[in-house]
Amino acid sequence: MVGPRGFTTPSVEFDPLVGGSYRIAMQPPDGDLFYLSGEFREVNSPARLAYTFRWDPPDPDDRETVVTLALKDLGEATELVFAQGTFATEERRALHEQGWRDGLDRLEEFFA
Template sequence: MTRDGGLRLHMRRVLDAPRPVVFRALTESQELVKWWGPDGFATPSVESDLRPGGGYRIAMQPPEGDLFYLVGEFLEVEPPERLSYTFRWEDPDPEDQETTVTLSLRDIGGTSADLVLAQGDFATERRRALHEEGWTQSLNKLEKLMSSHVSA
């Protein structure tokens, strides 16, 4: 994980599954609910119109507390290489602002995928750190899901 100028987040994972399988996990509702969100969170529903200009809405349920929603618009949808979308909370924290998430996938020998995530710009370092924690936990779950896909 590295940071460049500005309040941006950069993360990278090598996933033990081919790019098309990883891309489906990043975009298909029935796959997203399996790994999306920080530890302990549930994802009761995902609504998605997967095309540039299409929108999405993800319901997130914390272990304690009320259901809340993440919404945005798809900017780029290029299977199985790239996905970019806006990211905003339906009822944002005063420190939140809309960010852009870009997920890029590079093929590694046809059996694995290199996933690079970039998100920004954040309004505060505290919000960037919160997203870093959430993405780290979510990507841990995605990594486990992709490993189980290969062994299945």
């Protein structure tokens, strides 16, 4: 359920504490396995999460970014405010945006 449509997540390592790390293996439909990883900078359950995001191994065309998720209870629903940056290029930003849109759409479908 993590990642763009068609992707699977064969493994997830996750230590959600400030200073803790994560590593996620993702596999697109063409079968080429790749990894992303980072460290948790802020863990304020259930309202806020901030962590670094980098490709593992590092992609020379990209740079480490910071992802921030803020959640707000609206009673029957939850509002998510998402931010990620700063990107090396506009093209990299657009690729990340599409991936997150697909992944968040999948999450919404899961909870529908």
